[in-house]
Amino acid sequence: MSRSVTFAALILSCLSALTAVAEAVSWPWHPTGPGDVCKLIAASVSSASEVHYPNATSYDFDNYHFASSSSQSSECSVEPGTAEDVAAIVSATRTPFAIKSGGHNTNPNFSSTTGVQIALTRLNNISIDPTAQTATIGAGLIYDEVYAALEEHDVMILGSRATGIGVGGFILGGGYSFLSNEYGLTVDTVRAFELVLPNGTISAVTDTSDPDLFWALKGGHNNFGIVTQFTMDTFPIGQVWGGSVMLPTTDYDAVKNATLHFWNNAADPKADVMVGFTAAQNQTLIEVDLFYDGPAPPEGLFDGFMDIPDAAQNMSAMTVRSYLSMVQSAGTNATAGMRGYFDTVSITDLSSSFFDAVLNETTYWYRTLSSEVPDVVVHYDVEPFLQNVYSHASADSSAWPPRRDQHFTPMLIYYGWTSPNNDELINQVMQQSSRTLTELAIGEGQDVSNTPLYNNYALYSNPVESMYGDSLGRLRQVRARYDPWRIMDLAGGWKF
Structure with a gap:
């Protein structure tokens, strides 16, 4: 059943609130910019929500992003505490706005703005239904909070493999998990979205209530309104095994052989591997x-990795632990506060020569940039998911990926630096490096010309066609049906 807040009722509510505010502050009847909209929002929301302004601690927190290049100084920030207040905010906001869950998107303007920053941090509810085998989670949570709560009940949902990641953008983009080989992508496990549509309607969207909208939300991000909570499948979880270690490049051949062996032979869906190269501070290390x-x-299963001589002394990190402990074992927040971009390349095979090229891109671009960008951090990783990772859902079950008839796996590329003067240089380098690796894959016979890029990794300069392919036409139709006013175009993100 949908909970509906009619647009007319909201407008009357906003006008009533605006009249009261106007009497006190003598401002125009129609808000003329973000500052006026902030005052209108403050007068329209309930006591469960709050508006913050510059120099307030909460304002700084609401605007903070993992990458400082993604943070902006908004006119105000608003923390909605209910879906009804989100509806009031959407109805009041006709200036640029942004929606932030965890703040890990590194693309500028995607979840930040100079207008109205909507921070979902108060939407932090967690409830578990053991009979339905589901968990309902607020869109403002980070996965660390969710994992900690669910572990107490010996269940887990699919989600981020790194600490500090917000659930909102992660789920709406697709979502690879440590459990993806076993259960699929995170979007494959969504039962329902609570969505505030651009007209103020609050609706529970399922595959039966609205199949087209449900499909579009599974990978289509924020183009259809603001999701306030998700209902997810839960899966049994107990103690898990694993960890993260850093190795010298003298172990490169052994790591390569172990990774290629896993890629070519692994069939156990309970297993997952990530291997990355990080160049910083005049050294290059391998992360396993x-x-x-x-x-x-x-x-x-993992003997190729466990038998690496230099790794033996570090393999104490590979141990029995909780799922949350596993996610927090890697130092993924070490570069928090630096400027940074992500990008990606999708590959369908992992050869010895391609693996060599990934290391070469890491070391080459670090050496090339380090004189001009002395604090640069360069990271590339490969994520060898099993061949059947996309088979856990039907071919046309989600907007992303737009095809499931081809096995592909995403690479994560990350560059970190501190000076805004280097932003354009880094963007150009990352585009060039991605092209180099893509052309190498094609040269090896990989059919990646129509293989979708993972939108949660992709650099902002990538065209949406490279991510959504044949899904774009249907996505545009759904957007036209639910947002004919193009209100959500005022927010950042991938736009269709």
């Missing part, structure tokens, strides 16, 4: 993350 959904992996 191993995961197994159980207290111990089967004998031989």
